[in-house]
Amino acid sequence: YELFKKSYPDTYQDILDTYGELDMLTDNQTIAQRTQSFQKLYKRVGSILDGAATRQGFEAAIVMCGNIVNEDASLGHVHTTPGAGGFFEKRCRASDDAIIGHIKAHVYNTISLSAVEQSFKGMEGDQEQVPIEILDVSSSDPDIFSSADLGGKFANRPFPWILMPSSLANDHLRIEGYPAHLSLMPGESHNINSRSKGVAGLTQREVNVLAHSLKAKTMRTALAHNNLTGAVIASKEPVIIGEAPPADSIFPNARRMFVNGTFDYGGPP
Numbered sequence: 001y002e003l004f005k006k007s008y009p010d011t012y013q014d015i016l017d018t019y020g021e022l023d024m025l026t027d028n029q030t031i032a033q034r035t036q037s038f039q040k041l042y043k044r045v046g047s048i049l050d051g052a053a054t055r056q057g058f059e060a061a062i063v064m065c066g067n068i069v070n071e072d073a074s075l076g077h078v079h080t081t082p083g084a085g086g087f088f089e090k091r092c093r094a095s096d097d098a099i100i101g102h103i104k105a106h107v108y109n110t111i112s113l114s115a116v117e118q119s120f121k122g123m124e125g126d127q128e129q130v131p132i133e134i135l136d137v138s139s140s141d142p143d144i145f146s147s148a149d150l151g152g153k154f155a156n157r158p159f160p161w162i163l164m165p166s167s168l169a170n171d172h173l174r175i176e177g178y179p180a181h182l183s184l185m186p187g188e189s190h191n192i193n194s195r196s197k198g199v200a201g202l203t204q205r206e207v208n209v210l211a212h213s214l215k216a217k218t219m220r221t222a223l224a225h226n227n228l229t230g231a232v233i234a235s236k237e238p239v240i241i242g243e244a245p246p247a248d249s250i251f252p253n254a255r256r257m258f259v260n261g262t263f264d265y266g267g268p269p
Helices: 002-007 011-025 031-056 086-093 097-123 165-171 204-216 224-231
Strands: 062-063 075-079 174-177 219-221 240-242
Touching: 002 011, 002 219, 011 174, 031 075, 062 086, 062 097, 075 086, 075 097, 086 165, 165 224
Parallel strands: 174 240
Antiparallel strands: 062 075, 174 219
8 A cells, every 4th residue: 555655645645535426336235335325424524524524613513414205314424513513403493303304305306307317318219310599589589480471370479389289270371391200299298197288388499499400491381272271280291390301211201290280291201
């Protein structure tokens, strides 16, 4: 060990710390071993904090927990240096047990949301992720989406996202060139077990994709002529037609949406 310190006099501690962290990450611990590791950690951290408070007057109040719901229910610890004693009780109105409960709830929720996000990213496959800037698509730009120019009636009232198919059909309109391979269709939800949240259910990336499609005019509104209106309302013809899918898509034709909320892949190739 002494030779090791002489060989790396300025970095030996960093090397040891990094090794310890990697060892913890790669070690498949049992619940008992994980509990022991947590106890060693909070004792070491507490000792460091208490020493710093004594020598340098650095005070601290920390709360710790594990982030694996099924294994770490018993792992939680609060430590305060003498000068910070009573901080959680006086400032947060919470006992040690309560503040541990709060951080566990916060950590578990954060980890759960992260896992869901990663799952959806995995479902997207290896599609090329093109950086997209955020656009201003306010109604002040008349070229963005003006159904009024085509005889539509909903341009000046709240945008009917969930009910868009029926609103379009009632106004004798259709949408063509919708980027269906990059965004949810109106009324859809990322979670098949929950109802659509409307526009709020879109990710920022999906909002940006739609904004760019509108700005570039690759997505547009078109009149459903009299001979099509009845067929659109009866869901025999689509009310929203997706743009042609990319070459690597598993579907050779674009996705289409009908007024009754059904879909098919009978759009343009």
